[in-house]
Amino acid sequence: MTNHRIALIPGDGIGTEVLPPAQQVLDAVGRRHGFTFSCTSYDDWSCERYLREGAMMPADGLDQLRDKDAVLLGAVGRPDVPDHVSLWGLLIPIRRGFRQYVNLRPVRVFEGIDSPVRGATAAEVDFVVVRENVEGEYSEIGGRLHRGFPEEAAVQESVFTRAGVTRVLDYAFGLAASRGGRLTSATKSNGIVHTLPFWDELVAERGAAHPGVAWDQEHIDALAAKFVLEPARFDVVVGSNLFGDILSDLAAAVAGSIGIAPAANLNPEREFPSMFEPVHGSAPDIAGRGVANPLGAIWSAALMLDHLGHPGAAKDVTDAIAAVLAKTDVRTPDLGGTATTAEFTEALLELL
Amino acid sequence: MTNHRIALIPGDGIGTEVLPPAQQVLDAVGRRHGFTFSCTSYDDWSCERYLREGAMMPADGLDQLRDKDAVLLGAVGRPDVPDHVSLWGLLIPIRRGFRQYVNLRPVRVFEGIDSPVRGATAAEVDFVVVRENVEGEYSEIGGRLHRGFPEEAAVQESVFTRAGVTRVLDYAFGLAASRGGRLTSATKSNGIVHTLPFWDELVAERGAAHPGVAWDQEHIDALAAKFVLEPARFDVVVGSNLFGDILSDLAAAVAGSIGIAPAANLNPEREFPSMFEPVHGSAPDIAGRGVANPLGAIWSAALMLDHLGHPGAAKDVTDAIAAVLAKTDVRTPDLGGTATTAEFTEALLELL
Ligand SMILES: CC(C)[C@H](C(=O)O)[C@@H](O)C(=O)O
Ligand SMILES: CC(C)[C@H](C(=O)O)[C@@H](O)C(=O)O
Numbered sequence: 001m002t003n004h005r006i007a008l009i010p011g012d013g014i015g016t017e018v019l020p021p022a023q024q025v026l027d028a029v030g031r032r033h034g035f036t037f038s039c040t041s042y043d044d045w046s047c048e049r050y051l052r053e054g055a056m057m058p059a060d061g062l063d064q065l066r067d068k069d070a071v072l073l074g075a076v077g078r079p080d081v082p083d084h085v086s087l088w089g090l091l092i093p094i095r096r097g098f099r100q101y102v103n104l105r106p107v108r109v110f111e112g113i114d115s116p117v118r119g120a121t122a123a124e125v126d127f128v129v130v131r132e133n134v135e136g137e138y139s140e141i142g143g144r145l146h147r148g149f150p151e152e153a154a155v156q157e158s159v160f161t162r163a164g165v166t167r168v169l170d171y172a173f174g175l176a177a178s179r180g181g182r183l184t185s186a187t188k189s190n191g192i193v194h195t196l197p198f199w200d201e202l203v204a205e206r207g208a209a210h211p212g213v214a215w216d217q218e219h220i221d222a223l224a225a226k227f228v229l230e231p232a233r234f235d236v237v238v239g240s241n242l243f244g245d246i247l248s249d250l251a252a253a254v255a256g257s258i259g260i261a262p263a264a265n266l267n268p269e270r271e272f273p274s275m276f277e278p279v280h281g282s283a284p285d286i287a288g289r290g291v292a293n294p295l296g297a298i299w300s301a302a303l304m305l306d307h308l309g310h311p312g313a314a315k316d317v318t319d320a321i322a323a324v325l326a327k328t329d330v331r332t333p334d335l336g337g338t339a340t341t342a343e344f345t346e347a348l349l350e351l352l
Numbered sequence: 353m354t355n356h357r358i359a360l361i362p363g364d365g366i367g368t369e370v371l372p373p374a375q376q377v378l379d380a381v382g383r384r385h386g387f388t389f390s391c392t393s394y395d396d397w398s399c400e401r402y403l404r405e406g407a408m409m410p411a412d413g414l415d416q417l418r419d420k421d422a423v424l425l426g427a428v429g430r431p432d433v434p435d436h437v438s439l440w441g442l443l444i445p446i447r448r449g450f451r452q453y454v455n456l457r458p459v460r461v462f463e464g465i466d467s468p469v470r471g472a473t474a475a476e477v478d479f480v481v482v483r484e485n486v487e488g489e490y491s492e493i494g495g496r497l498h499r500g501f502p503e504e505a506a507v508q509e510s511v512f513t514r515a516g517v518t519r520v521l522d523y524a525f526g527l528a529a530s531r532g533g534r535l536t537s538a539t540k541s542n543g544i545v546h547t548l549p550f551w552d553e554l555v556a557e558r559g560a561a562h563p564g565v566a567w568d569q570e571h572i573d574a575l576a577a578k579f580v581l582e583p584a585r586f587d588v589v590v591g592s593n594l595f596g597d598i599l600s601d602l603a604a605a606v607a608g609s610i611g612i613a614p615a616a617n618l619n620p621e622r623e624f625p626s627m628f629e630p631v632h633g634s635a636p637d638i639a640g641r642g643v644a645n646p647l648g649a650i651w652s653a654a655l656m657l658d659h660l661g662h663p664g665a666a667k668d669v670t671d672a673i674a675a676v677l678a679k680t681d682v683r684t685p686d687l688g689g690t691a692t693t694a695e696f697t698e699a700l701l702e703l704l
Binding site (some may be wrong): 018054083087094114116117118138139143146149150151153154156157158160162163189190192193194198199220221225226228229241242246248251252253254255258 | 498504515
């Protein structure tokens with residue numbers, strides 16, 4: 001029987017409350033489909049650890065994860081720890097150290113959750129945002145000059161490499177080929193005149209290499225508008241690190257699912273473990289009360305199943321999510337219900 | 353009687369069709385409020401000129417505009433001229449050469465135009481996006497290395513200066529003080545770790561200097577989501593060149609007014625003329641048919657009136673826009689009607 005070694009990093013706040021439900025769901029589908037998980041939990045990797053020991057994770061953290069098949073992460077962040085510490089001390093080093101150059105975020109409207117956008121229905125809105133995840137605008141290159149003086153300035157370098165852009169585009173074109181066959185690239189080459197014209201050239205080049213995919217491009221300002229005006233129009237949308245980040249949150253909002261959206265940080269070559277995480281944060285305002293919505297973590301676990309080679313099991317999980325939303329009125333408070341995390345998980349497990 | 357010297361730059365496509373209606377409206381409110389305009393039209397500054405003579409405007413273009421009180425621009429761009437030529441040859445040199453460091457975009461839901469977002473009503477959604485307009489991510493600094501080789505890369509430097517950020521923030525805080533007293537700053541300092549933490553520091557500094565304004569900040573990904581989820585929550589939103597660009601288009605989409613949105617490129621110190629332009633482009637698909645929607649240009653003219661010191665006249669114009677949308681069903685095809693540009697303008701003029 002296949003066994004998968006999973007690293008669990010609950011992290012901070014509700015991160016610790018949403019991973020156990022995801023584990024329960026994984027165990028249940030594993031039993032049904034004939035595979036198992038051995039999980040190692042890194043409970044300590046968190047802001048608490050940072051406040052105590054000065055680092056979010058041990059110096060050899062990545063080495064401890066290296067032999068795992070995947071990482072499932074809860075949430076990172078706490079109000080008394082600056083984001084650049086918590087994120088750049090844990091989340092981003094894993095993305096970069098494990099060459100997780102694809103950030104994949106599916107966007108679906110579920111029956112039973114209202115989209116804030118008129119006419120955005122479950123039948124019509126079903127697309128994927130593919131975000132470049134390890135270079136681009138999120139760079140460590142830059143700094144400050146004349147600090148504190150009137151002539152002070154900050155500079156930051158965006159870096160786009162042919163290798164880095166090509167591999168994420170090839171992933172996105174490949175995904176588009178396996179789905180509807182349509183791809184939209186986010187650009188802003190009319191305003192950002194060095195990096196984004198390069199991006200556009202590579203899109204045209206990779207587009208020519210994937211003749212089965214119809215592609216177009218839109219400037220990010222117009223594209224953000226179209227996400228609201230015609231969300232049903234999209235199939236695979238690919239963007240740089242920053243544009244993908246903005247578009248994927250916006251898309252989740254349009255779908256009404258910002259609280260339950262999942263993300264996969266993929267190393268498609270499987271040289272390193274990939275990482276799966278709900279998009280919601282650590283939500284300190286509701287942490288510790290047992291009412292966190294577990295669907296983001298569970299949906300992320302479904303993406304992990306897919307990556308581990310179990311698309312059928314993954315579909316069972318997303319079907320159960322769809323069913324619990326469409327067919328029951330069990331819901332956590334963020335969705336207008338009164339159920340606890342445990343009750344919501346229980347209702348979903350019954351439908352699995 | 354006060355006379356204002358206006359430069360008209362119709363530009364390309366429907367740009368040439370929407371300026372005459374704006375001029376008619378200006379003349380009409382001028383008669384009522386007792387001021388006049390002398391307009392100089394730069395009909396030739398366009399992509400056509402570029403194709404003929406290799407430049408969008410003459411070498412001394414800015415000097416020709418320098419003694420004007422304001423510039424009213426139609427639209428720039430044509431499918432057979434690359435954007436970086438048409439925009440960086442006309443629009444952006446004027447923004448930069450005339451230190452128009454504020455790009456102001458009001459966002460309103462008008463009765464009679466449906467917002468795509470449920471519950472976004474005319475009574476509730478009324479805010480302003482203030483965008484830094486001359487530095488930041490839109491920079492000319494950067495380039496390409498190893499062109500055409502596997503190790504090719506493009507780099508682009510974002511530059512934020514204390515002077516440049518402070519002045520746009522002071523404008524935004526001042527505007528917030530004169531309105532509801534609330535300001536939201538767009539950031540992404542958790543991912544873009546050099547320039548945006550600097551932006552955040554300056555927001556805190558200018559916030560302390562404007563104690564009457566309650567302010568907060570949101571990461572651009574979350575903020576884009578909130579524009580869809582709670583558009584009524586915003587009053588003044590301030591962002592960098594790129595973030596302001598994205599947010600203002602997104603906001604117009606949320607308000608249902610992407611086709612009629614106006615923009616002011618302001619030099620608040622009045623050292624140089626400010627420039628006013630509808631947000632819509634040159635729309636080559638409908639150009640020459642006399643059916644372009646003139647409201648973006650007319651609303652832009654209202655922003656110009658405000659800047660020229662005629663807030664009462666400006667309000668008459670926006671009231672007439674609101675009235676023609678709420679009280680008549682005269683509309684151009686983009687709004688689902690059958691009226692021509694001239695008929696729509698006539699209907700509006702009757703309500704002035
Ligand atoms: C055309 C483009 C360069 C421009 C910009 O991004 O500044 C436009 O989108 C705008 O908002 O005025
Ligand atoms: C927390 C932040 C650095 C992160 C990002 O922008 O990458 C988050 O927004 C995400 O989308 O995973």
